[in-house]
Amino acid sequence: xxxxxxxxxxxxxxxxxxxxxxxxxxxxxxxxxxxxxxxxxxxxxxxxxxxxxxxxxxxxxxxxxxxxxxxxxxxxxxxxxxxxxxxxxxxxxxxxxxxxxxxxxxxxxxxxxxxxx
Amino acid sequence: xxxxxxxxxxxxxxxxxxxxxxxxxxxxxxxxxxxxxxxxxxxxxxxxxxxxxxxxxxxxxxxxxxxxxxxxxxxxxxxxxxxxxxxxxxxxxxxxxxxxxxxxxxxxxxxxx
Numbered sequence: 001x002x003x004x005x006x007x008x009x010x011x012x013x014x015x016x017x018x019x020x021x022x023x024x025x026x027x028x029x030x031x032x033x034x035x036x037x038x039x040x041x042x043x044x045x046x047x048x049x050x051x052x053x054x055x056x057x058x059x060x061x062x063x064x065x066x067x068x069x070x071x072x073x074x075x076x077x078x079x080x081x082x083x084x085x086x087x088x089x090x091x092x093x094x095x096x097x098x099x100x101x102x103x104x105x106x107x108x109x110x111x112x113x114x115x116x117x
Numbered sequence: 118x119x120x121x122x123x124x125x126x127x128x129x130x131x132x133x134x135x136x137x138x139x140x141x142x143x144x145x146x147x148x149x150x151x152x153x154x155x156x157x158x159x160x161x162x163x164x165x166x167x168x169x170x171x172x173x174x175x176x177x178x179x180x181x182x183x184x185x186x187x188x189x190x191x192x193x194x195x196x197x198x199x200x201x202x203x204x205x206x207x208x209x210x211x212x213x214x215x216x217x218x219x220x221x222x223x224x225x226x227x228x229x230x
Contacts, residue, residue, distance in 0.1 A: 004160075031216070042121075042207060042220035043161075050216060058217060090160060104149055104168070104211065106218060108160040 002026055004109035006091050012115045013081045021076040021112050023091030031094045032074035033106060034058075034066060036087040043090065049074055081116045088113050119144040121210050123221035131229055136198040138224045140191045140208030150191040151209040151218070152182055161207065167191060178202070198228045 007022045025032065030051045035043040035058075045058030049068040063085060065077045074093075078085060092106040120143045130136050142148055149168055153161040165176025167184045175181045182193045191208060208221045 033218075040126075040222055042222045043209075044220075045217055048216055056216070092161075105151070105163055105166060107163065108153075110160045111158075 004091055004093055004107055006089075006109040006112050008112060009110070010113045010115075012117065013078075014117050015082060017081050018077070018079050019081065019114075020078075021089055021091075021114075022073070023075065023109060024073045025091075025093040025107075026072065027093060027095070027107065028071070029093035029095050029107075030071070031096060032068065033092040033094075034064075034074070034076045035090045035092065036060065036085075037090060037111070038087050046076065046089075078114075081114075083116045086114060086116045119210055119212050119215070119217070119219045121208050121219050121221035123206075123208055123224045125224050126222075127225045127227065129227045129229065130198050132200050133197050136193075136195040136202065136226065136228070138193040138206050138208075138226060140193065140221060141189050142191060142208070142210040143189065144210050144212040146213045148191075149211045149213070150182075150184060151211075152176065152180070152191075152193050153207045153209065155205040155207065155223075157204075164193070164206075198226075200228050200230050202226060203228045 004025045033048040034046040044060050047066040049055045052071045067075045089112045091109040094106045122141045151166045152164040155161050167174045172184045206224050209218050211218045
């Protein structure tokens with residue numbers, strides 16, 4: 001049981017390049033999330049998927065797109081990378097979205113460090 | 118809007134001494150409260166949560182947290198800190214019926230031998 005896995009672990013992009021960050025979970029969770037972590041700002045939600053087939057914007061969605069490919073996989077795409085998107089990106093999953101408190105715990109992947117030059 | 122404040126950027130304690138990491142929150146309705154720990158170059162690990170019931174919540178690695186509704190606080194505590202507890206700690210809150218988990222800025226804990 002690997003939990004939440006993310007690829008790649010580290011990536012360097014030039015301004016304007018595109019890339020897709022991959023995330024997969026093997027816990028049969030319904031909800032999945034993408035966050036970015038910046039120093040002194042905690043984690044900020046980019047997009048989330050409450051269930052397979054649905055996606056919604058979070059706090060900082062500009063410059064990103066997502067795809068919930070199936071129940072296991074949730075990808076984050078940067079169409080035209082900018083230096084402001086230099087960050088550490090975390091994917092997370094939870095059993096449920098809002099239906100019950102004890103199913104709300106989010107479990108995080110190891111992160112992807114992205115540097116945009 | 119919901120928010121979390123962790124008033125201390127850093128907490129330094131000696132090994133064996135009590136450790137407290139402070140957290141206050143603002144949310145509409147009843148809060149779901151969480152503590153996570155992050156070790157260097159790692160993802161966030163779940164420590165404990167308050168959903169409902171007993172105000173004192175016990176979690177992993179000997180940590181506990183007390184929910185105080187009147188003070189809107191959820192401070193993390195450990196009676197006797199270990200050097201291995203040195204890490205970055207995040208408090209997070211979510212309102213009932215909301216998907217969004219709001220995180221504090223984090224508190225770096227350093228436990229000296």
